[in-house]
Amino acid sequence: DTGVSQDPRHKITKRGQNVTFRCDPISEHNRLYWYRQTLGQGPEFLTYFQNEAQLEKSRLLSDRFSAERPKGSFSTLEIQRTEQGDSAMYLCASSAFGGRGAAGELFFGEGSRLTVL
Amino acid sequence: KNEVEQSPQNLTAQEGEFITINCSYSVGISALHWLQQHPGGGIVSLFMLSSGKKKHGRLIATINIQEKHSSLHITASHPRDSAVYICAVLSHSGSARQLTFGSGTQLTVLP
Numbered sequence: 715d716t717g718v719s720q721d722p723r724h725k726i727t728k729r730g731q732n733v734t735f736r737c738d739p740i741s742e743h744n745r746l747y748w749y750r751q752t753l754g755q756g757p758e759f760l761t762y763f764q765n766e767a768q769l770e771k772s773r774l775l776s777d778r779f780s781a782e783r784p785k786g787s788f789s790t791l792e793i794q795r796t797e798q799g800d801s802a803m804y805l806c807a808s809s810a811f812g813g814r815g816a817a818g819e820l821f822f823g824e825g826s827r828l829t830v831l
Numbered sequence: 832k833n834e835v836e837q838s839p840q841n842l843t844a845q846e847g848e849f850i851t852i853n854c855s856y857s858v859g860i861s862a863l864h865w866l867q868q869h870p871g872g873g874i875v876s877l878f879m880l881s882s883g884k885k886k887h888g889r890l891i892a893t894i895n896i897q898e899k900h901s902s903l904h905i906t907a908s909h910p911r912d913s914a915v916y917i918c919a920v921l922s923h924s925g926s927a928r929q930l931t932f933g934s935g936t937q938l939t940v941l942p
Contacts, residue, residue: 756933805872805874820879822875823873825873825874
């Protein structure tokens with residue numbers, strides 16, 4: 715297992731199109747987080763899952779955003795009808811909660827950079 | 832006021848210098864993370880701590896829970912340390928288990 719992987723790394727799309735990002739967490743991690751980061755700012759929390767359950771969504775996650783983690787493994791983040799303001803880096807992270815070892819330590823993916831023209 | 836404040840925002844140092852980056856937070860926390868982000872976006876977790884001090888190689892992280900303050904130190908800095916360093920806190924208020932991030936400190940180490 716090489717860590718958290720995200721795909722695609724970079725997506726350029728036209729305003730109004732739908733985009734989907736995928737995150738594959740570290741296999742034994744039961745928690746998965748999505749963050750959004752704009753230039754010069756720290757990441758902002760979007761949503762997180764414990765196993766397949768989506769436990770919290772930020773107010774930043776408008777109706778155009780939806781996230782799923784259907785089998786408690788990989789997750790997808792879909793943005794419908796993209797707007798220029800959606801241009802950002804979308805980061806995924808995973809952690810093991812309630813298990814042995816460094817419970818709560820986060821491991822991040824490389825991110826998916828979205829550019830909406 | 833942001834819940835997590837970092838200082839300085841930008842820092843330029845000469846190779847070999849001792850570097851300190853500070854993080855202050857205003858909420859009760861269960862843990863604090865120091866993260867490193869290189870150009871291109873990838874984030875690496877450096878430390879997670881809830882008390883005291885941790886050391887890994889040339890990096891040292893300290894936290895003072897009473898003062899709601901943490902510092903990240905880099906000894907014998909090197910150009911490859913150039914990156915954005917982000918402090919993030921895990922709040923124990925409410926039911927959400929989520930991180931609140933600082934806006935980062937851009938470190939440039941010159942050869």
